[in-house]
Amino acid sequence: MKFKAFLTDSGISLLEKRFLPALDKLGKLCHLYFTRDHFILLHNLLSGDGIQAIAQFRTAVLFDDYRISSQNDDRIAFSVDISLLLRAVRSSAAVWTGDGGSTDSSDHRLQIKLVKKLPANSTQPMPFLSFETKGHRSAVIQDVPISKPLSRSLVLELQTALDAAQSLPATLVQAPDMHKLQGFVDRMRNLGDSLNVTISKYGGIHLQISTTLLTLGAEFQNLLVIGDRAHQAPNDQSLSAQARLESALVKGDAQSVQVSVKHFAKSLHCHLVKPDCTFYGIGDLGSCLTVIFQFFVPGSRQTDKSISFHCRLPVQNSGAD
Amino acid sequence: MSSSQVIEAPDLICQLDSVQGMVNALSAVRWKRYQDAMIELSEHGIVLIVEESGCLQAKVYMQSELFIRYEYNAQGRPRFGVSLGLLVDSLNTFSVPGHPSAIEIQYPGPDMQLLLKSTDSLDACIYAEIRTTIPETISWDYISEPVGITPHSFIVKSSALKEAIDDLEWPGSSIDITLQPSPPSVTFKGEGHGDLQIDFMYYVNTDLLTTFNCDRLVSHRYKYKFLRATITNLPSSVIKENRGSKFTIGRGGMLKVQHLVSVARLSDARPNANSTDQYQTRKIAFVEFFLKPEVDSDDY
Known part of the structure; x- marks a missing residue:
C-alpha cells in the first residue's frame, strides 16, 4: 500500500483556507479516501447519525505527481483528526510560503505520503500521513497520526455509502443570502431544538420552529429552482406565509422535514468552503435534508465538475406527510 | 359583548420601523432568564410590566408616537401575560444588523396570540406567534406624588451610574442612597464585606450630576441586587448616548429609576447630533424601575 503526491498551490489553499476549516466545524474525525482519480473527504458516513458531509476532488485539482497503489483496486482510506490535519497543512503552507516557495514551485514543494513509523516509547510501528516541506533554507517534516487503513470490506462499505449519498433531490432551491440566513438561524436557535424545513417547487424555503409557547x-x-418546479397560484401571494406553506403542502408542491436546529446551524458553517451557490433539497421520501454547494470554474458561471461538496442532515421524524 | 361571527378588528395593529429599538428597550428590564411580563395596551401606547418578589417592578413605556402606524380598536385596556424572554428573543430574530427591520405587531391573533411579522422585504418574511396568558395581577402600583410636592430627585450620567453600581458589587448586600442639600450631593454607600462610599457632588462636577432637587436630608437603603437590576441590561446605546438616568425618591423611600432608551432607526441616529436631537427625543422609550426600600424595623 503506497501513496505519495505533491500538493499544488491551489490544492493547499483549497484545503487550508476552505475545506478543512469547514470540516473542522462539523466534527473531530474525518475519513480520507484516495482512489486513482479522486480524493474524498468524508464526515460521518459510516457512523450513521449526525450530519454527513462529502467533499470530492479530482486528484489534479489538489495534487501533482499523484501516485497510489494498493491491493484493493488502488483505493486507500483511513480516518484522521481533522484539526491535526488542518494544523499540519497550515504550518506546512506557512513554512513553504515563508521560505519564498511560491516563487518557484518546481524546487519547493509540499509532499504528502503515507508512512509507517515507530513512535517514541512504542514497539509497534504506527501509520502516519507525513507532510514534507522543502524550502530554500529549511526542510520540515510533520507526521499526522492516522487510523490503520480501512479493511477491504470497510472501504467497500464507505464506497457504498458514498454512492448512496450521491442521489440528488428532485427539487433543489437556491439558498437565500447566506448572511441573512446565518444571522436568522443564530438568533432563533435559543427558541427551540427542532426546525421544520419546507422546500417548495415554487422556489421557496420555509424554516419554522414550533413549541407550545411559540411558532x-x-x-x-422567489429563489432559483433546479429540477421539479411548479407555478404558484397568483392569489397565493395575498396569503400569509403560513397559509402559503399549508397550501403548497396540500397541493403536493412542497415537502417538509424536521431537522435539529443544531445540525442546521452547523451546516451553515460549511460556507467556510466559499461556494459560488448553495442549494437546499429534500431527499427521496423525506430521508434527509440535502445541502449542495456549487463551485464555478474561476472567472465563469460554469459548474466546476472537478470539485463537489454536499451535506446531508438527518431527519428527526418525517414532517407533514 | 356579542358573540357574532363577524371578524372584528384586532385590539391593536401597529408597525415599528426598526425592531432593534424595541429589543433594546425590553432587554433593559430582563434581569433573569425566566420572567413573566404583563402587557397593557391603550390608545397611548404599549406598557410592559415585570416585577419581582414584590420589591422591584419595571415598566417599559412605548408611546404610540414611536410607531409608524398605530391602530387601536379596543374598549378599555386589554392586558395579557407573556414570557419576556420569549418575546425579546423572538423580536431579536427579526433584527438584521446594520439594517432597520420593520415589523408589524398585532394582538390578539385567532387564538389570542401576539403576532409579529416582518414587513420590509417582499422575498423574505419572518413571522412569530407567541402564546399569551391571562395576566397575573400586579401586586402593587407606584402612586405618583400628590400635586404640589416636589419629590427628591437627581439625574446622573448613565455611564457614571453604571460604573458606580458596578463598583458597589464588592461590598454588596445593601446600599444606602443619601441625598443632602448642603453641600448638595448624592452618596451611594455599601456596607457588607467592607465599606465603599461613592459621592456625586452637585457643584463640583455638574457633568456627572446634571439636576439635583433636595431640600432636606433623605436616606434610604435598597437591596444591591435590585439596584443592579436597574442598570445591568441597559443597552449599550444608553451608555454611549449618556443622556442621564433620573432617580426619584418618593414617599416611604420608594425609589424610581428612569432611563431613556432610543428606539430611532440607526440611520436616523447617525447624522450630526444637533439636527436629529429633536427628532430623537420623540423616538424615546421610557424604562422605569421602582424599588421598595429595605425596612430596618422588625416588621420585615
Missing part, C-alpha cells in the same frame, strides 16, 4: 418562522421566496 416562529421565516419564508424566503
Whole structure:
C-alpha cells in the first residue's frame, strides 16, 4: 500500500483556507479516501447519525505527481483528526510560503505520503500521513497520526455509502443570502431544538420552529429552482406565509422535514468552503435534508465538475406527510 | 359583548420601523432568564410590566408616537401575560444588523396570540406567534406624588451610574442612597464585606450630576441586587448616548429609576447630533424601575 503526491498551490489553499476549516466545524474525525482519480473527504458516513458531509476532488485539482497503489483496486482510506490535519497543512503552507516557495514551485514543494513509523516509547510501528516541506533554507517534516487503513470490506462499505449519498433531490432551491440566513438561524436557535424545513417547487424555503409557547418562522421566496418546479397560484401571494406553506403542502408542491436546529446551524458553517451557490433539497421520501454547494470554474458561471461538496442532515421524524 | 361571527378588528395593529429599538428597550428590564411580563395596551401606547418578589417592578413605556402606524380598536385596556424572554428573543430574530427591520405587531391573533411579522422585504418574511396568558395581577402600583410636592430627585450620567453600581458589587448586600442639600450631593454607600462610599457632588462636577432637587436630608437603603437590576441590561446605546438616568425618591423611600432608551432607526441616529436631537427625543422609550426600600424595623 503506497501513496505519495505533491500538493499544488491551489490544492493547499483549497484545503487550508476552505475545506478543512469547514470540516473542522462539523466534527473531530474525518475519513480520507484516495482512489486513482479522486480524493474524498468524508464526515460521518459510516457512523450513521449526525450530519454527513462529502467533499470530492479530482486528484489534479489538489495534487501533482499523484501516485497510489494498493491491493484493493488502488483505493486507500483511513480516518484522521481533522484539526491535526488542518494544523499540519497550515504550518506546512506557512513554512513553504515563508521560505519564498511560491516563487518557484518546481524546487519547493509540499509532499504528502503515507508512512509507517515507530513512535517514541512504542514497539509497534504506527501509520502516519507525513507532510514534507522543502524550502530554500529549511526542510520540515510533520507526521499526522492516522487510523490503520480501512479493511477491504470497510472501504467497500464507505464506497457504498458514498454512492448512496450521491442521489440528488428532485427539487433543489437556491439558498437565500447566506448572511441573512446565518444571522436568522443564530438568533432563533435559543427558541427551540427542532426546525421544520419546507422546500417548495415554487422556489421557496420555509424554516419554522414550533413549541407550545411559540411558532416562529421565516419564508424566503422567489429563489432559483433546479429540477421539479411548479407555478404558484397568483392569489397565493395575498396569503400569509403560513397559509402559503399549508397550501403548497396540500397541493403536493412542497415537502417538509424536521431537522435539529443544531445540525442546521452547523451546516451553515460549511460556507467556510466559499461556494459560488448553495442549494437546499429534500431527499427521496423525506430521508434527509440535502445541502449542495456549487463551485464555478474561476472567472465563469460554469459548474466546476472537478470539485463537489454536499451535506446531508438527518431527519428527526418525517414532517407533514 | 356579542358573540357574532363577524371578524372584528384586532385590539391593536401597529408597525415599528426598526425592531432593534424595541429589543433594546425590553432587554433593559430582563434581569433573569425566566420572567413573566404583563402587557397593557391603550390608545397611548404599549406598557410592559415585570416585577419581582414584590420589591422591584419595571415598566417599559412605548408611546404610540414611536410607531409608524398605530391602530387601536379596543374598549378599555386589554392586558395579557407573556414570557419576556420569549418575546425579546423572538423580536431579536427579526433584527438584521446594520439594517432597520420593520415589523408589524398585532394582538390578539385567532387564538389570542401576539403576532409579529416582518414587513420590509417582499422575498423574505419572518413571522412569530407567541402564546399569551391571562395576566397575573400586579401586586402593587407606584402612586405618583400628590400635586404640589416636589419629590427628591437627581439625574446622573448613565455611564457614571453604571460604573458606580458596578463598583458597589464588592461590598454588596445593601446600599444606602443619601441625598443632602448642603453641600448638595448624592452618596451611594455599601456596607457588607467592607465599606465603599461613592459621592456625586452637585457643584463640583455638574457633568456627572446634571439636576439635583433636595431640600432636606433623605436616606434610604435598597437591596444591591435590585439596584443592579436597574442598570445591568441597559443597552449599550444608553451608555454611549449618556443622556442621564433620573432617580426619584418618593414617599416611604420608594425609589424610581428612569432611563431613556432610543428606539430611532440607526440611520436616523447617525447624522450630526444637533439636527436629529429633536427628532430623537420623540423616538424615546421610557424604562422605569421602582424599588421598595429595605425596612430596618422588625416588621420585615
